[in-house]
Amino acid sequence: MTIVSIANQKGGVGKTTTAVNLASAMARTGKKILLVDFDPQANSTAGMGTEPEELGRSMSDVLLGEANIADIIKETQIPGLFIAPSDFSLGNTEQKLIPMTWRETYLHKSISSLTQYDYIFIDSHPSLGLLTVNAVFASDFILIPCDIGRYSLEGFGNLINKITEVKGNGFDRKKQMRIFLTKFQSSAKVSNNWVFNQLKPYSDMLLKTRIRQNEALNQAAMLRKPIWLTKSKSPGAEDYGNLMKELTALWQNQ
Numbered sequence: 500m501t502i503v504s505i506a507n508q509k510g511g512v513g514k515t516t517t518a519v520n521l522a523s524a525m526a527r528t529g530k531k532i533l534l535v536d537f538d539p540q541a542n543s544t545a546g547m548g549t550e551p552e553e554l555g556r557s558m559s560d561v562l563l564g565e566a567n568i569a570d571i572i573k574e575t576q577i578p579g580l581f582i583a584p585s586d587f588s589l590g591n592t593e594q595k596l597i598p599m600t601w602r603e604t605y606l607h608k609s610i611s612s613l614t615q616y617d618y619i620f621i622d623s624h625p626s627l628g629l630l631t632v633n634a635v636f637a638s639d640f641i642l643i644p645c646d647i648g649r650y651s652l653e654g655f656g657n658l659i660n661k662i663t664e665v666k667g668n669g670f671d672r673k674k675q676m677r678i679f680l681t682k683f684q685s686s687a688k689v690s691n692n693w694v695f696n697q698l699k700p701y702s703d704m705l706l707k708t709r710i711r712q713n714e715a716l717n718q719a720a721m722l723r724k725p726i727w728l729t730k731s732k733s734p735g736a737e738d739y740g741n742l743m744k745e746l747t748a749l750w751q752n753q
């Protein structure tokens with residue numbers, strides 16, 4: 500079982516879009532996948548079509564020790580893909596964890612009882628707070644979506660340092676971390692060159708696949724479905740399919 504966090508403290512870079520569509524792409528290859536929504540915004544939960552009123556218990560209850568993760572997991576519209584949902588109360592739960600000893604280990608403890616999944620993907624909150632720290636601590640691999648813009652790389656060093664600090668001595672960033680570009684527009688040459696330059700120190704971690712800016716991805720989110728259930732022939736579906744293939748090849752060779 501490989502646990503993968505999708506993390507970036509910058510908001511709106513495509514973490515949730517990646518979590519929903521990459522997890523779905525993997526499940527479509529016959530793998531058994533769990534998507535853990537670890538963001539109080541609960542966008543992955545909504546994005547997989549889970550209705551708030553049918554939610555019941557969520558990741559917040561799991562962290563508080565009031566529910567077992569296996570009991571909150573729900574089926575999704577994609578066979579083989581399951582979701583551990585979130586809701587806004589996860590934000591309060593994060594505050595409750597702050598005074599706890601070993602506060603960074605709570606998510607790890609909750610998911611380590613699960614053995615039946617091939618991959619667990621964790622969608623994280625846009626901050627470097629305790630939720631993201633828990634997600635990183637629990638993960639074997641960190642996937643960092645990066646959009647194209649003047650401020651895209653601001654705070655990037657802090658993110659990498661935080662990941663390195665949380666993972667400790669055994670962490671090998673060449674094996675356990677990858678960056679990829681999202682919302683890519685080949686026509687935006689000046690912006691692209693600026694970001695490519697900024698990414699030079701991280702070139703050993705940059706994936707080949709770029710996720711193009713594609714309205715079909717945005718529309719799928721509005722319909723609360725993965726792209727495979729709305730426009731499976733779109734550039735967005737093609738790019739997330741390629742991301743899945745590139746990562747699978749990487750993980751198989753490790």
Ligand SMILES: Nc1ncnc2c1ncn2[C@@H]1O[C@H](COP(=O)(O)OP(=O)(O)OP(=O)(O)O)[C@@H](O)[C@H]1O
Pocket residue numbers: 509510511512513514515516517538540542623624625681682683710711712713714716717718720735
């Ligand atoms: N490749 C893309 N093309 C077009 N729209 C996209 C693309 N990727 C993401 N979006 C849209 O951009 C917005 C932000 O994406 P998303 O919610 O995935 O980011 P996020 O990093 O999870 O945000 P947050 O930090 O708030 O959790 C959403 O409206 C989403 O539909």
Ligand SMILES: [Mg+2]
Pocket residue numbers: 514515516538540542543622623
């Ligand atoms: Mg999100």
